[in-house]
Amino acid sequence: MDIKSWLHTVLQHYQDPERTFRDVDTVLQTYLSLKPKMDTYTSNDGHTQLLLCLHGTIPITYRSIPYNIPVAFWVPREYPNSSPIPYVKPTASMLIREGRHVDKSGLCYHQYRSSWSNDQKHNLLELVAILQQVFAQEPPVYTKPNAATPTPPAIGSPQFQESLLENRNSPTQQRQNMPLINASQPKQHNFQISLPSNNISYARSTCT
Template sequence: MSSDESYIQQILQSNQYKEVNKTTRDILEAIRMYKGLKPISDRFVFNNGTQKTLLSLTGTIPIRYKGSSYNIPVVIWLLDTHPINAPMVFVNPTPDMRIKVSRYVDHNGKVYLPYLHEWTIANSDLLGLIQVLICTFSEQPPVYAVPPGIPQPQPAMPSPK
C-alpha cells in the first residue's frame, strides 16, 4: 500500500465515508493522472453554517487557452457519500488572480457543470470530472491575472431593510 493510499484511507475512515474503497480508488486514479492535485483533509463550511471534515483534491489542473498552457487552481471537495453523490468543485484563485464569473462559475468560485448535475455512481468518476473541467476551462478560463498588489474586491454587504 502506498503512502498516499494509506493516508487517504485513514482520512476517509476517520471521517466516516460510506464507500472507503471506491473513493480511495477514485482519488488514486485522479492524483496519478493529475500530479498538480493532492489529497487534503480540511473543514468545509456548508451554506447553513454546519462544518464537516472532508477530503479534497486541492491544487491545479492544466488547460490550454489560445495556444498557451495555464494551471487553474481548484478544490474538489468529496462528500462523505462519494462516489454516490457528486463532489463540490471550486475555483481557488491565487492572490494575483480574480474569478471570471460565467455560466459555469459563480462569484464565489463554485463550479456548475452538467457532469456534476448528472452525476451517477455507475457513470461518473473524478477522472471524468477533471477532464470535463479541463475542456470547459480551456474554452472559457475561470480566472484572470491581475498585477500584484491589487487588493481583492470585498463582497458587498447586504443593505439593511
C-alpha cells in the same frame, strides 16, 4: 505513512471507502499537480464538515498558451452517491471570471454534476477532465489589472506651465527657493508609465 495508506485511513468514515479510494487514487496518478488533504468544508448554510480535499492546479491550454488553474475538489462522505464539489481557488493576484460554469464564489457548475449518479459512468476523474476542457474554452480566472499611473503633462504644455506656477507659489517651494525649469530649454525627465495589461495570465497555487 505513504499517501495510499493515509488515504485508506482517512476514508474509513466514508460511505463507500473502497470506491472513494480507487477514484481518488486514479485522479492523483493522472493529475500529479493535485494533492490530497483533510480540511474543513463549509457549506452555503454554514454547516462544517471534515472532508477529503484534492487541491492544486489543473493544466489547460488557452490560445496556444499553457496555464495552470488553481482548484479544489471536495469529496463528500456520501461519494459516489453525491457529486464532488469543485471550486476554482484564485490566488491573491487573480480574480474570478464569472460565467456559465463558475459563480463569484468559485463554485463550478456543469451538467455532468447536475445529472450525477452513483454508477460507474460518473466519477471524480471524469469530472476533473470535463472541467479541464471547460476551463480551456472559458478560463475561470484572470490576473488583477494594475492601477494605471497618471500620465504627466508634456513639458512646454499649458498644463506643465500651470504646474510650475503652482509649485513656485507654494510655501514649500518659496522656502526652498529652487529655480524653475525653463520650458524653452527643458531638462531631461524620465517618467515611468504603467498601463494595465489586457493579457490574461494564470499562476500555480493551492487551496487554503
